[in-house]
Amino acid sequence: MVLVFHGGHVRAGLALGEEVFAAAGCTLLAPSRPGYGRTPLSTGRPVEAYTDVVRALCADLGITRVAAVVGVSGGGPTAATMAAQHADLVERLILVSAVGWLPFPDHRTRLGAHIGFAAGTEAVTWAGIHALARMAPDVCLRLMMSRLSTRPAGEVVAALRAEDRDLLLALFAQMRSGRGFLNDLRATPDVTARIDQPTLVIATRTDGGVPFAHAQSLASTIRNAQLVESRAHTHFVWLGPDWPAIAERIRVFLDTDPTAVRGPAPSSA
Numbered sequence: 276m277v278l279v280f281h282g283g284h285v286r287a288g289l290a291l292g293e294e295v296f297a298a299a300g301c302t303l304l305a306p307s308r309p310g311y312g313r314t315p316l317s318t319g320r321p322v323e324a325y326t327d328v329v330r331a332l333c334a335d336l337g338i339t340r341v342a343a344v345v346g347v348s349g350g351g352p353t354a355a356t357m358a359a360q361h362a363d364l365v366e367r368l369i370l371v372s373a374v375g376w377l378p379f380p381d382h383r384t385r386l387g388a389h390i391g392f393a394a395g396t397e398a399v400t401w402a403g404i405h406a407l408a409r410m411a412p413d414v415c416l417r418l419m420m421s422r423l424s425t426r427p428a429g430e431v432v433a434a435l436r437a438e439d440r441d442l443l444l445a446l447f448a449q450m451r452s453g454r455g456f457l458n459d460l461r462a463t464p465d466v467t468a469r470i471d472q473p474t475l476v477i478a479t480r481t482d483g484g485v486p487f488a489h490a491q492s493l494a495s496t497i498r499n500a501q502l503v504e505s506r507a508h509t510h511f512v513w514l515g516p517d518w519p520a521i522a523e524r525i526r527v528f529l530d531t532d533p534t535a536v537r538g539p540a541p542s543s544a
Contacts, residue, residue, distance in 0.1 A: 277529075278329070278341045278357070278365075279305040282348025282372075283459050284450045286312030291446065292347070292371065292513035295522040299529050301342060306332065308353060310455025322463045326357040330364060342529055343367040348485060348510065349374050349459045351493075358474075359466035366533045368474040368497075369525065372482055372510050375489035376465040385460060392452045401451050408448040415447055416440065423510040424483045431508050439514045467496040473533050474500040477512055477521060484510035 277296045281287060287307040296303055307314040309325055319325030333341065344365045346354025351373025358368040380388070391400045407415035413432065421428040435443070474497050478490030494502035503524060507515025515521075 276338055276341050277301040277303050277343050277345060278333075278354075279303055279345045280308060280347065280350030280353040280357070281305065281311070282350050283456050284452050285446070286451070286453075288312065289446060289449055291511070295525050296345075296529075298522070299526045301529065304333070304336070304338070304341075308350060308455055308459075310453045310458045311451075312453070314455075316454055316458060320458060320461075322353050322356050323360060325353065326360050329357060330361050333364060339364070341365050343369050345369045345371065346373050347371045349456075351375060351489075352463045355470060355493075355497075356463065356466050358472050359469040362471065365472060367528065368470060368472050369477070369528070370474065370490075370493055371477045372485055372512055373476070373478070373489065373493065374459075374485050375493045376463075376467065377486075377489055377492050379485070379489065380460075388457065388460060392456045394454065397452045397456075404450070405448050408444045412440070412444050416443060419443070419447055420483075420509060422483055424508055425481045426508050434508065435514070442514075443511070467493065470497045471499065473528070473531070475503055475525065475528055476500055477503045477505060479505040479507045479509075479512055479515065481508050482510045482512075 279293060281289070285291070287305040293303055293305070306329060309316045309318050309320055319328045341364055344354045344357045346352070346369070348371070351370050354368060354370060358365045390396065404415065407418065416432045416435070417428040420431045424431045476490050476494040478487055480487045490502060494500045503521060505512040505515045505521060506517045512518065512521070
């Protein structure tokens with residue numbers, strides 16, 4: 276069983292990069308985080324409270340051990356908190372392009388988020404992006420890549436494979452923030468010092484959505500952490516040329532005895 280916490284602006288029904296776990300023979304449990312999909316904020320607005328709810332959900336489903344909890348992008352703090360608070364349930368932690376506990380986002384981005392993704396404007400913002408995805412796909416891709424890569428947006432879009440373009444456009448045509456994204460901007464307690472499970476931190480230096488420094492910080496403050504650097508050009512490391520090798524690294528990680536890889540200090544690769 277692998278427990279997946281999705282990133283910002285998406286919900287549990289929008290799978291991204293989860294095939295690697297299915298290929299490893301895992302069953303996936305992917306609940307929408309508070310404010311996303313059909314999960315109300317009242318389910319657990321503070322991240323600690325939400326992880327307690329997920330623990331209760333696992334108990335109701337008869338799940339007594341989770342091979343790994345996965346935090347994608349804005350779901351990183353939730354996954355890390357799940358590992359810290361419920362170590363008896365969680366065997367491993369995987370963080371993919373994940374937000375950590377460095378200051379995030381910057382003041383300008385935070386202000387823009389409160390304007391564009393507030394309760395009264397979020398639907399309008401996404402309606403515009405959905406329309407672009409359908410009627411002006413190249414414009415939509417350049418707009419989104421300008422925020423998700425540190426490389427020139429035109430260069431990134433030109434390098435996309437046809438299947439990756441289709442995947443991204445389908446994703447952008449369905450994304451919504453609900454009330455979840457602004458909730459993601461709330462400060463959460465840093466739990467990295469409490470995490471003892473083997474951890475993979477996967478990120479790329481050209482991520483324009485979550486700076487690579489977050490991955491470096493997570494890998495240096497979580498015991499038993501390995502930093503795996505992707506060569507992807509965007510936040511979406513699943514589309515990088517080295518994803519097959521990283522996917523194999525994940526499969527090996529899932530097959531390794533978690534009690535046999537604990538050590539006093541993190542390493543990088």
